[in-house]
Amino acid sequence: MEKKMDLTKYGITGTTEIVHNPSYEQLFAEETAAGLTGFDKGVVTEMGAVNVMTGIYTGRSPKDKFIVKDDTSKDTIWWTSEEFKNDNKPLTTEAWNELKELAVKELSNKKLYVVDLFCGANENTRLKIRFIVEVAWQAHFVTNMFIRPTKEELENFEPDFVVFNASKAKVTDYKRLGLNSETAVVFNLTERMQIILNTWYGGEMKKGLFSMMNYYLPLKGIAAMHCSANTDMEGKNTAIFFGLSGTGKTTLSTDPKRLLIGDDEHGWDDEGVFNFEGGCYAKVINLSKENEPDIWAAIKRDALLENVTVDAEGKIDFADKSVTENTRVSYPIYHIKNIVRPISKAPAAKRVIFLSADAFGVLPPVSILDKEQTKYYFLSGFTAKLAGTERGITEPTPTFSSCFGAAFLTLPPTTYADVLVKRMNASGASAYLVNTGWNGTGKRISIKDTRGIIDAILDGSIDKAETKTIPVFSFKVPTALPGVDPKILDPRDTYADPAEWDKRAADLAGRFIKNFKKFEALNGELAKAGPQL
Numbered sequence: 021m022e023k024k025m026d027l028t029k030y031g032i033t034g035t036t037e038i039v040h041n042p043s044y045e046q047l048f049a050e051e052t053a054a055g056l057t058g059f060d061k062g063v064v065t066e067m068g069a070v071n072v073m074t075g076i077y078t079g080r081s082p083k084d085k086f087i088v089k090d091d092t093s094k095d096t097i098w099w100t101s102e103e104f105k106n107d108n109k110p111l112t113t114e115a116w117n118e119l120k121e122l123a124v125k126e127l128s129n130k131k132l133y134v135v136d137l138f139c140g141a142n143e144n145t146r147l148k149i150r151f152i153v154e155v156a157w158q159a160h161f162v163t164n165m166f167i168r169p170t171k172e173e174l175e176n177f178e179p180d181f182v183v184f185n186a187s188k189a190k191v192t193d194y195k196r197l198g199l200n201s202e203t204a205v206v207f208n209l210t211e212r213m214q215i216i217l218n219t220w221y222g223g224e225m226k227k228g229l230f231s232m233m234n235y236y237l238p239l240k241g242i243a244a245m246h247c248s249a250n251t252d253m254e255g256k257n258t259a260i261f262f263g264l265s266g267t268g269k270t271t272l273s274t275d276p277k278r279l280l281i282g283d284d285e286h287g288w289d290d291e292g293v294f295n296f297e298g299g300c301y302a303k304v305i306n307l308s309k310e311n312e313p314d315i316w317a318a319i320k321r322d323a324l325l326e327n328v329t330v331d332a333e334g335k336i337d338f339a340d341k342s343v344t345e346n347t348r349v350s351y352p353i354y355h356i357k358n359i360v361r362p363i364s365k366a367p368a369a370k371r372v373i374f375l376s377a378d379a380f381g382v383l384p385p386v387s388i389l390d391k392e393q394t395k396y397y398f399l400s401g402f403t404a405k406l407a408g409t410e411r412g413i414t415e416p417t418p419t420f421s422s423c424f425g426a427a428f429l430t431l432p433p434t435t436y437a438d439v440l441v442k443r444m445n446a447s448g449a450s451a452y453l454v455n456t457g458w459n460g461t462g463k464r465i466s467i468k469d470t471r472g473i474i475d476a477i478l479d480g481s482i483d484k485a486e487t488k489t490i491p492v493f494s495f496k497v498p499t500a501l502p503g504v505d506p507k508i509l510d511p512r513d514t515y516a517d518p519a520e521w522d523k524r525a526a527d528l529a530g531r532f533i534k535n536f537k538k539f540e541a542l543n544g545e546l547a548k549a550g551p552q553l
């Protein structure tokens with residue numbers, strides 16, 4: 021028997037029962053137990069995975085994200101400003117204390133789940149995280165998403181970071197506290213804690229810790245990246261795929277020909293690329309066995325679906341977006357057959373792919389970037405926010421999201437760009453901009469064509485292809501690639517009237533130029549690598 025856990029050191033009192041590091045067996049029993057109602061209740065589906073509903077919040081809520089501004093954070097965090105708005109809004113220690121009291125009150129006098137996990141595959145840089153939650157499926161979600169320590173590693177587990185999930189509590193007095201709504205997703209770097217109030221979306225727990233890794237690692241010279249990663253069957257030829265939510269990181273890195281390192285959050289240190297997580301979080305809207313066979317097969321017992329439509333018999337309708345377009349599944353990474361084992365890491369990346377879902381239909385499906393373009397397009401982070409991943413976004417919305425993950429950056433974008441470029445130079449990596457969004461047909465580029473493009477990048481055939489240069493952007497693009505419809509490679513060919521592309525390209529170029537102005541210090545030289553009007 022393990023030592024009795026004491027939660028009073030967190031202020032939590034009157035706990036009636038603690039379920040500490042439950043097994044999958046126990047999680048299943050707890051989340052489907054008779055008597056559960058509302059958003060606590062898990063429903064068993066025909067695929068064996070349990071589905072839960074998360075209420076009003078079915079995506080992240082960046083407007084409700086705050087970080088305590090105190091001596092630890094005031095000079096390091098990339099705070100939001102008039103010139104460069106971001107989601108790192110300051111919170112006072114006084115407001116934090118009140119929010120913590122609210123969460124403690126919510127979590128006191130009841131049965132709780134305490135789950136101890138790692139964030140980061142490498143022993144020397146990982147965070148030991150303790151999640152304290154009152155909802156069984158939330159314990160399941162974090163067990164899926166983070167790295168599960170061994171029995172021995174759990175023995176003397178002293179957390180570096182603690183998360184309270186009090187999703188059932190509301191911040192009624194939020195205006196006085198300077199918050200945006202009754203919901204709060206708040207961080208304190210001095211206490212090394214995250215507190216969640218009034219949102220049940222699983223992604224807040226996962227992406228919350230990602231923001232923290234994005235803080236701790238670059239300060240040590242290690243790249244922290246919003247990317248998926250895989251490597252070849254020998255574990256040598258590593259590729260990373262940056263992209264904002266919904267642009268294809270999970271879909272494209274899950275490749276039966278390669279070994280998956282991870283689908284969303286990675287570091288890059290002297291030894292190579294390593295995963296922060298122990299699981300994947302895939303979008304399942306319109307999921308088909310044909311297009312995404314490995315993700316389909318990963319949806320089985322121990323996977324956890326969110327906000328999917330399930331009928332009384334447990335039958336799933338993946339096409340239904342009546343609750344949200346951001347339907348999801350989390351599963352432990354070993355639900356994918358081809359993965360790097362036992363630790364999710366591989367040597368330095370040779371190929372760096374920027375996934376951009378261009379809603380304007382201007383970007384080529386693939387562009388070969390030179391060094392300056394690599395920096396420029398990484399810092400610009402042009403893409404679209406896809407429906408559902410953030411509250412209030414209901415259709416593809418063009419955005420410039422620095423480093424393809426501005427919502428998760430806690431340090432200035434240039435910090436991430438500098439570290440990435442240093443790592444890329446050291447490994448001799450080449451970079452590509454891949455449009456997984458729209459073109460002149462008005463339709464999204466097919467997964468089949470994008471996969472063909474990715475294959476050509478990874479097997480090197482793109483390096484041998486004949487190329488041409490696209491005007492305005494000076495993108496170098498191949499004129500033919502095996503397995504890819506050649507008519508899509510020059511985006512102008514996808515328009516009935518190519519003049520329409522010219523018009524849209526000019527408009528988009530203007531947006532790039534305007535956006536890049538905020539990178540004041542870089543604005544003379546590097547701006548030349550961007551589009552020109």
Ligand SMILES: Nc1ncnc2c1ncn2[C@@H]1O[C@H](COP(=O)(O)OP(=O)(O)O)[C@@H](O)[C@H]1O
Binds near residue numbers: 263265271302465470
């Ligand atoms: N050309 C394409 N490339 C990648 N994904 C595509 C493409 N066209 C449509 N999709 C869909 O877009 C979504 C990509 O989501 P996902 O891979 O989970 O993104 P991320 O991991 O970056 O958040 C999936 O639902 C996938 O089916």
Ligand SMILES: C=C(OP(=O)(O)O)C(=O)O
Binds near residue numbers: 080223227284301409
């Ligand atoms: C989980 C999220 O995104 P991603 O698909 O990038 O993991 C998110 O943005 O909440």
Ligand SMILES: [Mn+2]
Binds near residue numbers: 270271302
């Ligand atoms: Mn993903």
